[in-house]
Amino acid sequence: MSAKLYFVSFLIVIVACICTLWLSKPELSNIDLHKANQYLEKIKKLYSDSFSSHITEDGDVTVDDNSTKDEESIIAAWNNFIKPPATQFKRISVGINSCVDLIVKALPVFEALQIRPGSTKDHALLNNFDDLQETFSHFFSKGSAAERSFTNKEEFEKMVSVADNVPNSQYFLGGNGLLMASKIATNFPEAEVQYIGPVGPKILELIPKRLNIPKESILPHDEVHLILEYKVNDIWGDYVTPVANRFITSHDVSNSEAAMMEIFFESMETYRPDLIIFSGLHLLDSQNPHFFKKRIEMLLPRLQMLPVFVPIHLELASMANVEFVGLVLEKVIPMIASLGLNEEELALLSYVGKGPHTESGPTLKVSDGSTPNNQPEIHKVSDIILWLLKNYGFSRKSFVESRLTRVHFHSLTYHIVGTVPEAWTNSESAVAAGTEVAGRQACNLEQLESDKVELKIPKTFRLHSKDEKLREIDEKRPVISWDVDGYHFVFSPVLVCRHPIKTVGLGDAISSTGLMYSQFLPKYRL
Template identity: 30%
Template sequence: MAPVTQVVTVGTVCSICIIVISIYIRQPEDDLQRRLTDVLQGLIAVEKQHVTHTPKVAVGYGACHDLVINGHDFLSYDESVGIPQHFDYINSIEELKKSYAYYFRHGAAVERYMSNSTLFDDLVIAARKIHGTRYSLGGNAASIAARLHNEGCEVILGATLTTELQSALPKGLKIVGPLVTKDDVHLIMEYKAGENWGPYTAPRANRYILHNDDNNPLVSSLEAFEEQIKNFKADLLVISGLQMMDNYPFVKGEREARLERIKAQMKSQPASTKIHFEMASFSEPHLINNLIDNIIPYSDSLGMNEQELTNLVSMYQYGNVSLVADSNPRVATVLDQMRQLMRLVKESHQAGLTTRELTRLHVHTLAYQAILTLQKSPWRRSDVAAAKASLTAHRHVCGSNQVDLDKAALIMDNSFSVSVRHNSARVVIEPSHPVSCWSENDGLIQLCVAPVLVCTHSMQTAGGGDNISAAALAVQL
């Protein structure tokens, strides 16, 4: 009987070990799922605090057809790519591949003008033939306008487009601008986190955008839009799409004249109309300096991602372009840059005339949303706006109105420092109350940070920033 007892004892011990091991393996998974659930419920609870009303918003400028395709399916890697390289504009397949590699390896969003119109048309024709290619409404202004309309705002959009593209916009959204027979097309080369292209691996999902626009760089809808908004009495004017001017072959002085006209439009708005400028991927220093002189001084609010934040700070501080930045920066780093940008803009404004004070910054990153406002400003409910922005990020990228936790991940740490400075305060994120807000400078500044339930099954990244910024703005009007 002894051998039998021994076998039973060993079997029992093995069973216990298996149970204990399985508990330890399952415990982190259970904790993670519980944390995801708590964060989602916490964000939705804050989002629901928004009281629906109907603010009036005027959005300029432009629209396009986005032709969305997987970059890997469209561009084949070969040894001729060589060393990845930045180009201000693209003129050949070789330059496109080198440029794609340059940004792909950093997971950086980028938008570039292709100067070779014939080649661009050939690329569009080739893209249409690839299985899975799809058209969608594109352009910063159009995407922002559509989101604001869907959030309950009364919206006027300044855009030059065809009747076909007009039909892609929500009914009830008023479009102002000349009709054309051919829409501008943007070739959107999307890629997913962890995707390989040659020897390079994307650290996050993002896109490379190529365009050869005719209408958007000239802001063709400007005059008609200007006339319509005179009596509209907008609560908010949104300026966007100006990156289409980047490296475009303007006649000498033409771009400056268009920016002067936009500045005049901004200056003509009453104090009761807030003005928001949505940044984008700029690479031409002269254009960014034009924005610093003509657009930002007349804006109450700025929206941007982590790359655009780094780029703008670099231009203010050093006068040069920062082409790429950390694709998943620490919260402390971004918060410091936001404070720095507010200070740099204020100092710049003190050196010249301006009709506005920058009172709001919204930075949207992959892992979190950060909103800074001045307490004396009319911007309210930053906590609700941060929650709304966070949920919109997941919903847009996953292409669903519902948040599926099986397609979600938290890549933000459980706590964060409010600054990179030594001994800075640290904020612990409470999952059931995930939006963290606090005041600084004796209550003059409020900061809110919300984690993003990052979509792990990306359907689309293009238009993400526009939808995120618009959703947050709708809450704060």
């Protein structure tokens, strides 16, 4: 059978099926039509992937090998480009948030709990299932990752019990700090890694054996975080999610109160690390103002006592309390050397600090379809990173007390690092290594495979607001560097996993890998 005849026959069958469906159910809703359209798109993609991207005028099939050529070129470029720094960190101390993640498909959990889709509203705290429904709907409709604390212990335990019985639910290590420590211990065997945070029996079973856990961290129970995952184009009521992502919730006392903070900083005197990674601060966001102010007051002198030649990296995660974010921005960020965050946290910092591109609200997402996957525009992200470094970072002229010299931004489709170049080098390799590991971890691959990932950044873009040139990615040279006002910036696209197996922990893998490929120059202050 010729390609043309096969294709025409194929279309006739599909059209007949749709007509039959329409005639039998003339009252089809918008969601039903969306499902039908999704089905057609999948059929079309299956045909395209299986047979051809082009049919010639005479009906012959020509195999299109361009569909993965861009990805192949980027993978080859990364493999040739990524180089370790001249001096790699050897002794790393990481803290302070850890848990076991119960990872489960979100929609079956809501169905089992009889939670129905409804209105959207972002609650800073979840007091009941109604708050959960509204907050989940808010982020699900945007395809944005989020984390919120659940105050009702009984309802949270009921939800965990239901989730534990959903098919294919699994337990994994969780918590930004523990995930970063585990990633370094696994991927960088020459490094010695200490982790301090709440560690229960399940965590001890799952952690890499090389990870050093002081006895002060051992607890009789594990803190459980529920990771509610969803796929691209999942439908819940009237909402259709644009990308695969997850919603995290927990009733977690140890982490939400930063209970291990004192032990973590007290250990520095005896452990003497050459890199400190600190995460879990964002979880104080769920506490009342009196409590989180008291904990930050406790933190600041401990940060100040750390030697300036030992960089401390702060990894942020989902936050909602504007007062808390303001304290982090004004008090904590100038005391750390390196900052890791995604578009949600970056936009919130800019909004609270009256920075660029967030005048209308704390979001960088574009909903008009002008950017793929509703991702933030590249020039806006680099503008905000520059604003952070200029206003809260180290400067011999204006802010010599600050230690902030590096910001690592990571999103679904691209990463940007901005640095004070006298303090950090090898940033090109660091960004490339971080973007490369994102695709591998999402697809659960030892090595990237071009047919399992795809390039999703815009065809043209600007690097920053003053950039008068519209750029395009050169797949053979995907890493782009530039300098603005004395700061050094590096950009690299992500090869996004087509069918992600696990979305949680990507930011932690990205940031930890980027740090281990970075070269810190402690004499930058001289």
